[in-house]
Amino acid sequence: MFLMPWGLVGMIAVPLILLFYILKQKREKLTVSSLILWQQVLQDMQARTPWQKLRKNLLMFLQILAAIFITLALAGFALRLSHGEKEAVIIVMDVSLSMSSTDIQPSRLDAAKSDAIKYAGNLSNDSRVTVVTLGRNTDVLLFASTSKDEIVRTIQSIEPTNGYMDPVKAEELLLSLKRQDPDANIILFGDRPVHVGNETIQFSNYEKQNNNLALIHFTHTRSNDQISAMSILRNQGDTDTEASISLYGDDEFVDSQRVTVPANETQTVWWRDISPSMKNLHCVIEPGDILEADNHAYDTVLSTDLVKVLLVTEGNYFLEKIFSLIEGVELVRTLPEGVTEYKGYDLYVLDGTIPSTLPTDGNIVIFAPEQNSLFPVGGWMDTPQVKPVEHAVYQHLDSMSFSIGRSRIMEKPDWAEIVLEASENPIIMEGQMQNIRILIFGFNLYETDLPLRSEFPVLISNILVEYAPAGGMAISGVLTGEPVQFRLQPDTQSAKVILPNGRNVTIAPPMPPQPFLMTDQAGIYSLEQKKRNDTSVTSFAVNLPDEWLMESGKAVSVGGNEQAGMNIPIQNAGFPLTTSLLVAAMIILLLEWWYYANRNYI
Amino acid sequence: MKILDNETLKKIQSLSLQVSIPLSGQAAGNRKSRSKGSSVEFSDYREYVPGDDFRRIDWNAYGRFNKLFVKLFMEEREAPVHIFLDTSLSMHYGEPDKNLAARRLAAALSYISLTAYDRVHILPWSDSVQGPFGPYRTQAAFMEVVDLLERFENSGESRFNDALRKLEWKAGRGISVVITDGLVDQGMGEGLKYLKYLRQEVFLCHILSQQELSPNLSGALELIDCETGRSMEVTVSNALLGAYEKKLKQFLAEMQEQCKKWGVHYALVPSDMPVDKMVKSVVC
Numbered sequence: 074m075f076l077m078p079w080g081l082v083g084m085i086a087v088p089l090i091l092l093f094y095i096l097k098q099k100r101e102k103l104t105v106s107s108l109i110l111w112q113q114v115l116q117d118m119q120a121r122t123p124w125q126k127l128r129k130n131l132l133m134f135l136q137i138l139a140a141i142f143i144t145l146a147l148a149g150f151a152l153r154l155s156h157g158e159k160e161a162v163i164i165v166m167d168v169s170l171s172m173s174s175t176d177i178q179p180s181r182l183d184a185a186k187s188d189a190i191k192y193a194g195n196l197s198n199d200s201r202v203t204v205v206t207l208g209r210n211t212d213v214l215l216f217a218s219t220s221k222d223e224i225v226r227t228i229q230s231i232e233p234t235n236g237y238m239d240p241v242k243a244e245e246l247l248l249s250l251k252r253q254d255p256d257a258n259i260i261l262f263g264d265r266p267v268h269v270g271n272e273t274i275q276f277s278n279y280e281k282q283n284n285n286l287a288l289i290h291f292t293h294t295r296s297n298d299q300i301s302a303m304s305i306l307r308n309q310g311d312t313d314t315e316a317s318i319s320l321y322g323d324d325e326f327v328d329s330q331r332v333t334v335p336a337n338e339t340q341t342v343w344w345r346d347i348s349p350s351m352k353n354l355h356c357v358i359e360p361g362d363i364l365e366a367d368n369h370a371y372d373t374v375l376s377t378d379l380v381k382v383l384l385v386t387e388g389n390y391f392l393e394k395i396f397s398l399i400e401g402v403e404l405v406r407t408l409p410e411g412v413t414e415y416k417g418y419d420l421y422v423l424d425g426t427i428p429s430t431l432p433t434d435g436n437i438v439i440f441a442p443e444q445n446s447l448f449p450v451g452g453w454m455d456t457p458q459v460k461p462v463e464h465a466v467y468q469h470l471d472s473m474s475f476s477i478g479r480s481r482i483m484e485k486p487d488w489a490e491i492v493l494e495a496s497e498n499p500i501i502m503e504g505q506m507q508n509i510r511i512l513i514f515g516f517n518l519y520e521t522d523l524p525l526r527s528e529f530p531v532l533i534s535n536i537l538v539e540y541a542p543a544g545g546m547a548i549s550g551v552l553t554g555e556p557v558q559f560r561l562q563p564d565t566q567s568a569k570v571i572l573p574n575g576r577n578v579t580i581a582p583p584m585p586p587q588p589f590l591m592t593d594q595a596g597i598y599s600l601e602q603k604k605r606n607d608t609s610v611t612s613f614a615v616n617l618p619d620e621w622l623m624e625s626g627k628a629v630s631v632g633g634n635e636q637a638g639m640n641i642p643i644q645n646a647g648f649p650l651t652t653s654l655l656v657a658a659m660i661i662l663l664l665e666w667w668y669y670a671n672r673n674y675i
Numbered sequence: 676m677k678i679l680d681n682e683t684l685k686k687i688q689s690l691s692l693q694v695s696i697p698l699s700g701q702a703a704g705n706r707k708s709r710s711k712g713s714s715v716e717f718s719d720y721r722e723y724v725p726g727d728d729f730r731r732i733d734w735n736a737y738g739r740f741n742k743l744f745v746k747l748f749m750e751e752r753e754a755p756v757h758i759f760l761d762t763s764l765s766m767h768y769g770e771p772d773k774n775l776a777a778r779r780l781a782a783a784l785s786y787i788s789l790t791a792y793d794r795v796h797i798l799p800w801s802d803s804v805q806g807p808f809g810p811y812r813t814q815a816a817f818m819e820v821v822d823l824l825e826r827f828e829n830s831g832e833s834r835f836n837d838a839l840r841k842l843e844w845k846a847g848r849g850i851s852v853v854i855t856d857g858l859v860d861q862g863m864g865e866g867l868k869y870l871k872y873l874r875q876e877v878f879l880c881h882i883l884s885q886q887e888l889s890p891n892l893s894g895a896l897e898l899i900d901c902e903t904g905r906s907m908e909v910t911v912s913n914a915l916l917g918a919y920e921k922k923l924k925q926f927l928a929e930m931q932e933q934c935k936k937w938g939v940h941y942a943l944v945p946s947d948m949p950v951d952k953m954v955k956s957v958v959c
Contacts, residue, residue, distance in 0.1 A: 099895075100897040100908050101897065102897045102899055103892070103896045104899045105768070106766075106768035106773070106884075106887060107765050107858035107902065108903075108905060108906075109858055110858075110919060110922050111898055111909065114918045114922045
């Protein structure tokens with residue numbers, strides 16, 4: 074059996090060696106008086122063809138033998154040890170974005186599927202085959218099946234995804250499968266190796282070319298009533314590439330630039346003076362390359378609508394200052410007694426006060442709550458040791474450690490969840506009542522060092538994103554395949570998402586909506602929220618992940634040891650004789666050299 | 676280079692071409708002829724008839740038989756010597772050059788012929804015969820012969836038979852010396868037989884160089900025939916050289932055998948042989 078049958082091309086060497094021996098050698102010219110005698114002498118040795126009679130020649134036989142051995146080594150000649158025995162095979166199909174590349178026609182994935190089907194077909198009938206896809210998610214499509222038809226059908230049904238392969242998840246899954254069946258061979262059909270602990274897996278590589286230019290980042294900023302956008306391109310190839318990059322706003326051409334991206338480098342392209350009326354931006358690399366999908370990037374322009382925040386406080390300087398500093402926030406501050414009606418704001422920040430009638434059109438953030446009808450409030454708890462749990466308000470925060478002088482003793486109501494607690498007493502709670510989301514801080518900011526910490530602005534910004542999602546706090550940074558958790562406005566009655574292909578998907582009711590998972594397409598999505606009196610539409614962009622960065626970055630962190638978890642070319646079960654054959658060839662060549670050096674010349 | 680030096684001439688001046696047939700030359704010379712005339716060589720008796728030179732009457736015979744008899748003597752005539760010199764390209768080969776050796780031999784044979792009062796003709800040939808040049812009759816003409824021999828250029832292929840066939844030649848009895856390397860594609864038998872038909876005493880001087888008699892070759896060679904330009908490829912091995920020597924011996928033996936059969940004097944003359952020895956091997 075041959076592990077790399079293409080290596081048999083080397084067999085060409087055998088006729089070539091023979092050719093060298095039967096081809097006439099270049100001869101020294103010598104003038105003689107006559108050929109009469111020579112002709113008579115050599116009558117039977119001289120032929121008119123360009124070939125001469127093949128004579129016994131030890132050197133030639135040694136050379137042919139060496140060539141055969143080297144060719145067999147190249148072809149991965151192996152002894153089939155388990156011929157006819159049933160095997161366990163885990164066929165791993167890489168379905169990440171890069172497998173849609175067309176450097177192999179029709180695509181890498183199609184070629185991989187074809188090879189995988191061929192491979193499965195060559196397995197013995199009793200072989201147990203597990204089929205796994207590696208994308209952003211790892212899926213076991215088929216487990217330990219012995220039905221060839223089922224295996225083929227499963228492989229045929231595999232579709233490419235727009236996500237990147239998560240090496241960590243891949244390794245976890247494959248290790249788990251390997252634990253279940255330690256004798257299983259892992260066969261990876263993909264364009265990037267995968268480390269699976271110390272396991273050696275067989276890898277069929279479908280990366281024929283890597284001359285791909287990708288738009289890995291596209292964003293914008295608004296200043297002075299003008300929009301500036303920034304695109305970052307990465308050249309994943311080994312040669313400098315020149316390309317044209319175009320910008321479209323609301324499906325109309327805006328600008329185009331010609332750039333040269335150095336090999337394996339990134340290049341930033343700036344777009345200035347874009348009309349502020351643009352809502353959706355679309356950046357395109359032209360002409361196309363082996364992977365068309367990553368030639369597009371999308372962004373939605375931040376809305377100019379301000380988030381209206383009502384701050385009800387006796388005079389909390391920190392809250393006043395922080396909300397007034399955040400761009401896109403229209404802050405109205407008032408004393409508790411100054412509020413006539415809690416209505417008309419996106420977010421109500423209640424510092425040390427809770428009205429008897431809660432607002433119904435905006436979410437609420439409460440600091441140092443007094444006695445109220447929403448949840449029981451007791452006395453004060455001194456210097457609580459806080460212990461945060463995972464929550465969106467901690468997003469982008471490395472740590473949430475701060476000191477609290479004292480905090481209200483609160484009892485968690487049924488509708489709320491603890492976000493931060495100390496000695497089983499909630500310090501921060503979060504919940505939802507009748508579509509209104511309420512975030513409760515048990516302490517007064519003046520009695521903590523939180524405002525003095527660098528995490529404070531981030532925390533407040535997170536609160537705005539979470540609790541006042543409309544307007545300036547648009548959904549951003551969504552990658553294909555990632556779930557999106559929509560925070561609907563409190564008075565939303567129903568909501569739907571319009572996909573880039575025009576398809577409508579209703580996400581609410583029920584409230585709150587489940588995480589939205591249909592983000593496989595890159596493009597502009599629209600969230601339509603239907604309220605009592607009007608309908609609001611918010612757009613957001615979904616872009617492809619930077620697969621190169623994602624996979625290579627994680628692969629390094631996972632891979633670690635290059636020796637362990639090697640990826641070797643696909644081979645059928647067998648004992649490879651490559652080394653033995655090469656050693657034999659070397660011995661033959663040495664023998665040939667010795668014979669050549671010591672033979673008697675005639 | 677001088678063809679012959681004085682020392683060589685001294686060594687060979689006592690030699691002569693031996694002829695076994697009566698000659699028919701015009702002028703008197705040192706060779707016996709069919710003509711009966713005045714010489715010291717007794718030939719026969721016949722009855723006297725009026726008009727005979729009465730000085731030749733054998734009076735002793737008259738005393739015994741009472742009849743007049745006259746003595747007949749073999750008249751000595753000059754021998755026409757035709758030297759056929761191979762001037763084909765193949766002669767321009769070997770170390771020393773066969774060509775030079777052939778001309779020295781031709782000069783030497785001319786010299787001894789002129790010394791013996793013979794009439795010398797030089798006939799250079801390759802694919803046709805040039806000349807004949809001559810006749811040269813006296814020793815004084817030897818220098819002319821030498822000048823002539825030095826003038827010839829080598830050209831053409833050896834075609835002895837064709838050359839003789841084209842030659843318009845009415846020779847009587849005489850001596851023909853053929854100096855050649857014998858490497859003639861079509862052989863020389865026809866030509867030699869033709870010379871014998873013309874009542875020639877034929878001497879074949881077969882000149883070969885050491886490079887032909889014992890070639891010192893090795894490796895892969897493309898041998899090119901200097902006359903025809905044809906080539907053949909050989910990979911020289913001991914076996915091949917052995918086969919060549921065997922073939923050469925066979926070739927020489929056949930030639931010698933045929934010459935003997937046709938009554939041709941044959942002499943194998945290596946080109947590196949001294950001229951006097953060459954001449955001796957031809958005439959002895």
